[in-house]
Amino acid sequence: MRKINAIAFKELTALFGSPLAYVVLFLSTAVFNIFFFMIIDQNREAHLKDIFTVMEFLLVFFVPIFTMKSFAEENASGTMEFLLTAPVRKIEIVLGKFAGIKIFLFCVIAPTFVYYFIFSHFADFDKVTALWGYLGIWLEVNFFAAIGLFISSLCRSQVVAAMSTYVILFILYFSMSFKMYVEGKLNVLVSYIAVMSHSENFFTGIFLLSDVVYFLSGIIFFLLLTRLMLNRQ
Amino acid sequence: MIQLKSVNKQFGAISALKNIDLHIGPGEIVGFLGHNGAGKTTLMRIITTYLPVTSGRVMIDGKDVLKSSLAIRAKLGYLPERPPLYLNMTVKGFLSFAAHLKNVPFREVGKAVDRVCEECWLTKVKGRIIGTLSKGYQQRVGIAQAIINDPALLILDEPTSGLDPLQVVQVRELIKRCEHQRTVIVSTHILSEIENLVSRVVIVKQGEIAADAPLVELLYNSQSKNLEEAFLKLHPVYEKN
Ligand SMILES: Nc1ncnc2c1ncn2[C@@H]1O[C@H](COP(=O)(O)OP(=O)(O)O)[C@@H](O)[C@H]1O
Ligand SMILES: [Mg+2]
Numbered sequence: 001m002r003k004i005n006a007i008a009f010k011e012l013t014a015l016f017g018s019p020l021a022y023v024v025l026f027l028s029t030a031v032f033n034i035f036f037f038m039i040i041d042q043n044r045e046a047h048l049k050d051i052f053t054v055m056e057f058l059l060v061f062f063v064p065i066f067t068m069k070s071f072a073e074e075n076a077s078g079t080m081e082f083l084l085t086a087p088v089r090k091i092e093i094v095l096g097k098f099a100g101i102k103i104f105l106f107c108v109i110a111p112t113f114v115y116y117f118i119f120s121h122f123a124d125f126d127k128v129t130a131l132w133g134y135l136g137i138w139l140e141v142n143f144f145a146a147i148g149l150f151i152s153s154l155c156r157s158q159v160v161a162a163m164s165t166y167v168i169l170f171i172l173y174f175s176m177s178f179k180m181y182v183e184g185k186l187n188v189l190v191s192y193i194a195v196m197s198h199s200e201n202f203f204t205g206i207f208l209l210s211d212v213v214y215f216l217s218g219i220i221f222f223l224l225l226t227r228l229m230l231n232r233q
Numbered sequence: 234m235i236q237l238k239s240v241n242k243q244f245g246a247i248s249a250l251k252n253i254d255l256h257i258g259p260g261e262i263v264g265f266l267g268h269n270g271a272g273k274t275t276l277m278r279i280i281t282t283y284l285p286v287t288s289g290r291v292m293i294d295g296k297d298v299l300k301s302s303l304a305i306r307a308k309l310g311y312l313p314e315r316p317p318l319y320l321n322m323t324v325k326g327f328l329s330f331a332a333h334l335k336n337v338p339f340r341e342v343g344k345a346v347d348r349v350c351e352e353c354w355l356t357k358v359k360g361r362i363i364g365t366l367s368k369g370y371q372q373r374v375g376i377a378q379a380i381i382n383d384p385a386l387l388i389l390d391e392p393t394s395g396l397d398p399l400q401v402v403q404v405r406e407l408i409k410r411c412e413h414q415r416t417v418i419v420s421t422h423i424l425s426e427i428e429n430l431v432s433r434v435v436i437v438k439q440g441e442i443a444a445d446a447p448l449v450e451l452l453y454n455s456q457s458k459n460l461e462e463a464f465l466k467l468h469p470v471y472e473k474n
Contacts, residue, residue: 006333010322017321082317082378085281086334087307 003088007096008103015066015104024062029111031058036115046123048130051112052137052203056196059108059141060173064165066104067148070097071226072155090230094149094223101145109137129205136202139215140195144169146222153229234259234386234416235280240289242275242440249275251440253289259385262412264431265420266464271437273420274314277390280418281311293386307336310384314391316375320364324355324374327363328381335382349377353407369400373407380411387417393426405430424464436464 015021035054039047074080083093116134119125148165155161175194182190191197198211235257242250249272257263265273278284279291282302291298293305319327325346332342350356353373358366363374372392379387392408393401408419408430421427427434434451436444444451 002339003334006330010319010330013326014319014321077318077320078313078315079317079319081278081283081313081315082311082331083334085283085306085309085311085313086331087303087309087336088334089303 003092004096004099007088007093008099011070011097011100012103014069015100020065021104024065025108028055028058028062028108032112032115036112046119046125048112048115048119048133049203051115052133052199055109055112055137056140056173056199059105059137059144060169061166062108063105063141063144063148064162064169066101067145067152067165068155068158068162069152070101070149071153072158072161075153076156076158084230091227093230094227098145098149098223101149102142105141105145109134109141126205132205132207133203136199136211136215139202139212139219140199143195143215143218143222146219146226150222150226150229153226234261234294236290236292237280238290238292240279240291241287242272242279242284243287249440250279253440253442255435255442255445257416257418259416260414261433262417262431263419263433263435264427265418265435265437266422266424266427267420267437267443268422271422272440273422273437274390275440276437277311277388277418277420281309281388282306307382308385310379310382310387312375312379312389312392314394316372317378318363318371318374321362323360323362324350324366324377325359327374328377331378332381337382345381349381352380352410353377354403369396369403372396372400372404376404376407376411385415387411387415389417389419391420391422393421393423401426 031054032051035050038044039050071080074083084090116127116130119130120127147168148161151165151168152158152161155164172193172195175190176196179187179190179194192214198214200206201208201211235255237253237255240250240253240255241248253276265276267273275284279286280293280298282298282305285299294308296305298305319330322330328346328349329342332345333339337345346359347356350359353376355370355373355377358370363371366374376389376392379389389408393404396404405426408417411417417431419427419431428448431448433447434444435442446454
């Protein structure tokens with residue numbers, strides 16, 4: 001646990017060491033505020049669904065920026081040899097980096113907790129649905145981050161890592177739009193793979209175990225794959 | 234302490250190590266000598282558990298490197314050929330990070346960092362960002378990182394390459410200090426740099442051990458005045474390369 005913490009801390013200092021982190025934090029909070037203001041201004045139902053939807057959209061773009069470095073930089077600079085010859089398990093390296101990114105992404109999401117408290121004090125507000133929505137968005141960004149880590153572990157170049165992660169996240173995110181063009185089994189497959197078909201349920205308060213399984217299995221799958229990639233020289 | 238039995242290493246079609254047998258006892262200071270591409274780095278990477286062998290066996294303290302890799306790495310200090318440096322961390326930040334990873338007791342991390350900074354003449358630059366340091370300092374940070382867990386086995390891959398003469402002298406001094414009560418392996422392709430440093434020389438040539446003897450014996454057998462001459466006798470083509 002101590003080594004995971006040390007790696008997570010190192011990742012976090014690196015993330016917060018770049019001005020990009022603050023730009024993203026500022027930008028995302030600003031966008032969330034606009035959407036929150038629109039809900040209030042238009043006197044709509046007190047619901048965080050819109051916030052989650054825009055959050056999901058923004059995170060598709062932001063996650064690759066913060067995962068691209070994780071392994072690619074260490075592969076390129078030779079520090080991977082240091083990590084792999086230190087008395088650290090490979091899975092600890094993966095989990096440490098994953099934890100670092102998770103904490104950063106939590107900071108992106110955290111400002112919206114204010115809306116939750118405002119709604120629960122001043123409106124007729126379905127707290128359970130909102131919390132379920134938070135669980136959904138949290139699982140989703142973890143899923144994105146696990147994919148980003150995996151891609152980064154394959155690369156030496158950060159740009160290549162970011163671009164490849166975008167390709168995969170875009171496929172996952174936009175595939176719902178192609179659903180209508182395919183039929184039969186393929187249609188079922190597309191809607192199972194598309195993240196939106198699962199995240200929507202979370203955001204609108206539909207409780208389905210299969211959605212939780214989708215994200216959790218995806219996270220575990222990509223983390224294990226990342227761990228396996230560290231074996232190859 | 235270290236035992237290699239008929240170790241082979243292939244990289245695709247390239248045979249980087251051929252049937253290496255090597256025994257290094259505790260407390261020995263060994264120099265791996267050979268020109269670029271001879272297989273020194275590969276040999277070190279196998280001993281440090283970084284690379285698996287293609288065939289053969291490597292034991293350290295009676296333990297197989299593949300099976301007890303974690304326990305072996307806990308006793309190891311390793312400076313790779315390319316010093317592993319996080320260029321935007323401070324010297325102190327990086328050394329603390331290394332200490333945490335290398336099992337230095339939590340409460341003693343600060344003390345360990347101070348100790349290695351003192352040993353490696355880094356105290357003055359402790360707060361500096363590593364990327365802003367000169368090559369000589371960076372190399373010393375690399376060595377400091379390797380000795381932070383007070384390792385029983387210290388492996389340094391070309392610790393003096395790319396340094397100016399004064400920095401070379403400093404690093405050599407530093408390695409001398411690290412030699413107490415440790416097994417040390419240093420590699421180099423510049424002979425004069427290990428002549429005063431090691432007690433035993435292993436000459437690696439095209440993936441094979443061309444000579445393995447105490448420094449004095451090697452010089453005596455080849456009737457040479459210094460290591461350079463002994464090396465040239467074993468490598469007739471050396472000058473052409
Ligand atoms: N990862 C690798 N992939 C393919 N070939 C390699 C790899 N590492 C080393 N080699 C080859 O193995 C041989 C020995 O290299 P190396 O151990 O780095 O030599 P040295 O450290 O003595 O200069 C060289 O021919 C080199 O090209
Ligand atoms: Mg080498």
